[in-house]
């Protein structure tokens with residue numbers, strides 16, 4: 001191994017935590033050396049991935065939502081209005097108390113999430129049922145004074161990429177349908193990142209403060225723990241009553257609106273890095289890869305038209321919208337392969353004098369390492385379909401990896417045996433004491449009732465009562 005490669009070797013993905021932390025630096029995703037706990041800095045390459053990921057989210061939401069932006073600072077009187085909500089955020093909220101040297105007469109909360117910033121405005125904007133449904137979202141930074149172990153992309157104190165949607169509806173049922181739509185959007189969003197997610201209804205004690213119920217999407221990480229990568233909350237008319245959001249119905253009556261909110265953060269990027277990466281570094285799904293194809297000219301003493309052929313190949317690929325780079329630096333080919341594999345570039349094209357004579361290029365796939373020669377006459381179509389194949393193959397492999405680690409268990413021993421590997425499914429009668437005892441007994445959390453759960457008959461492993469549902473349980477981030 002060359003000198004710089006030896007001391008730069010990435011730890012094996014077997015020790016996931018070291019691998020993940022080291023890859024954030026070597027893959028140029030985030031620099032964790034910023035001098036405030038829980039705040040991290042995007043490297044440009046990581047920020048480019050972030051932009052591509054959130055472009056996918058925008059394309060999905062913009063079909064029937066509108067994007068906007070609300071202020072970061074929330075006056076204490078508004079923030080303290082919703083008791084249940086605040087109980088959920090009271091101990092996580094940052095306060096601004098001064099303007100320069102002058103103490104503020106009303107202290108201002110840094111938004112941990114934006115209900116209490118947005119809903120006073122919704123009160124002003126919503127008059128009649130003709131104004132409904134209202135579906136807005138914003139992609140902003142939010143701040144939470146997390147006291148648990150902070151981790152880049154996973155548990156931040158400044159959530160830099162918080163996509164929060166806030167919708168308003170005429171009825172409870174309309175809002176419930178929107179919660180289902182939100183989960184469909186998230187499942188499609190994650191499919192485009194080749195990340196399988198499991199949707200489940202959180203137990204009551206784990207729902208969003210101020211919500212009637214919460215549906216969450218969880219990703220299963222390589223270490224067998226789950227990461228909550230998106231949530232949708234049915235807020236009922238709880239916030240409408242607190243912020244007096246009413247509309248005039250067809251009979252001229254003032255009616256409280258029903259609402260939802262649903263959010264995704266940069267955990268989406270943590271999930272895709274963790275799901276697909278390997279011991280050589282990032283493996284990026286083509287849809288979000290900043291560089292989809294890297295061209296490596298193989299030059300010996302004389303260039304023999306290789307550079308020109310690479311330039312031509314690059315412009316042909318760019319012409320069909322493929323994000324392509326040529327690495328004509330004077331690094332050795334091996335060092336180039338190492339660098340672009342670390343950055344997860346899905347396709348590498350090698351082109352040397354012999355390839356040129358055969359009017360061909362050698363294509364190397366990042367995900368499987370397979371190499372195959374393609375004629376330069378058809379290379380643009382071949383590369384395009386290869387990028388699609390790579391996405392599909394990443395998604396199939398990820399689904400296989402996740403579903404093979406969901407264990408249908410009949411008793412607590414089965415759960416305890418399988419929990420270190422992934423997610424267990426076990427009967428639960430649904431009452432809270434049993435749920436909390438179950439969590440205690442297995443030392444893990446109830447994720448919730450799978451949204452695709454069919455009726456099933458069994459016994460609660462805690463109290464023995466009849467149970468008609470199985471729940472996902474798992475160790476979580």
Ligand SMILES: Nc1ncnc2c1ncn2[C@@H]1O[C@H](COS(=O)(=O)NC(=O)[C@@H](N)CS)[C@@H](O)[C@H]1O
Nearest residue numbers: 113154155156164228229230231261262263265
């Ligand atoms: N400290 C954090 N760091 C990174 N992501 C986080 C953090 N806290 C929450 N998230 C992500 O943000 C998502 C939405 O957060 S939440 O609290 O569940 N829901 C809300 O705040 C609602 N207002 C919907 S936007 C979570 O599902 C989780 O994926």
Ligand SMILES: [Zn+2]
Nearest residue numbers: 429434460463
């Ligand atoms: Zn029970």
